[in-house]
């Protein structure tokens with residue numbers, strides 16, 4: 192790639208505390224959905240604060256290839272409109288979803304209930320990830336999927352000419368699977384019904400309603416029952432994307448573990464199905480104050496004031512995992528710096544992310560001198576600080592890259608990562624933003 196010599200980056204303890212007021216880029220989950228729903232709706236949608244990371248740009252390109260109008264009008268400002276539900280067309284070429292599981296899986300839902308043919312692929316990381324979790328249930332719409340062995344990309348789909356509505360109980364806690372089925376249900380005649388035993392992020396349900404669909408959500412045991420009436424008239428609507436709490440996690444943990452730091456992060460999304468990390472960090476003794484709580488674009492938002500804190504170990508229950516599923520690598524860094532032994536439970540889903548995040552997180556901290564082990568689906572971490580000094584293999588995984596660089600801000604010797612390129616999938620501008628608050632991160636020698 193272009194700047195091959197600067198791919199490895201090194202972080203070290205800064206000479207002074209981290210300080211400043213920052214904002215993080217827009218929420219990745221909401222950004223994907225805003226482009227997809229806008230591309231299915233009639234009339235114009237204006238989006239502000241869209242995450243312009245690689246993953247979301249893949250969704251923009253795919254929606255364009257399917258016949259939607261998607262244009263950038265300024266930084267984070269986008270305009271999109273579509274032909275209405277059922278009106279998308281076969282793309283001329285293969286859809287390349289890059290590194291993005293969300294883009295690939297949600298798009299499968301759209302394709303399943305359109306009378307079109309499409310082929311989808313992704314990068315080496317995405318081509319390893321399981322797609323059966325969406326293509327198996329989506330087959331009941333009448334769509335015909337064919338995928339590589341093991342249900343991996345590339346795949347092809349001949350969408351259903353008249354999609355059947357689905358009734359499905361999610362076997363894994365996955366907002367991607369739920370959202371793919373809801374997207375398919377948009378162009379099915381009748382009610383699509385999804386039972387979700389463990390609640391996962393509900394941005395699709397919220398945004399579908401906002402665009403004019405009829406979505407009912409009822410409590411069902413410990414989970415939810417979601418019912419969507421098919422073939423609504425989706426109308427374009429303006430979307431304000433809040434700051435991504437999963438991105439805010441990195442400067443938050445950095446501020447907590449670099450002594451004397453105080454950092455304010457403005458406009459962070461605080462949807463309760465996304466804030467498991469903040470709850471957990473507070474249980475560890477973190478000083479995270481939420482001020483100026485408000486609503487933006489139908490989602491709760493607030494400013495976070497984070498002050499360096501003496502962290503203590505934590506035991507995180509498995510039920511909390513869906514509300515912080517992407518935050519375990521950075522939580523592992525906080526646990527390594529905390530006093531005592533932490534246990535993070537129920538992490539099986541981490542094995543099928545951009546990398547095997549359970550194995551890679553363990554390797555990241557142990558290579559830098561932290562005692563830790565995996566026990567079944569749990570990660571056990573002995574706190575007390577870390578030596579550092581290792582080069583961390585990031586396995587095409589943005590969250591590992593950022594976590595390792597944050598860890599190096601509090602280790603005895605610097606931490607290096609092998610490849611910083613994938614950070615752009617979710618957090619373009621991470622390196623300058625962190626340097627701007629005083630983080631010592633530079634190209635490795």
Ligand SMILES: O=C(O)C1=C[C@@H](OP(=O)(O)O)[C@@H](O)[C@H](O)C1
Nearest residue numbers: 220293364365366367368516517
């Ligand atoms: O729906 C979404 O936008 C996402 C859901 C989660 O994936 P799963 O549904 O696979 O848990 C999460 O890891 C991903 O970053 C974004």
Ligand SMILES: C=C(OP(=O)(O)O)C(=O)O
Nearest residue numbers: 290291292293294517544
């Ligand atoms: C798992 C992630 O994303 P995706 O599944 O969209 O690749 C993530 O952003 O951490």
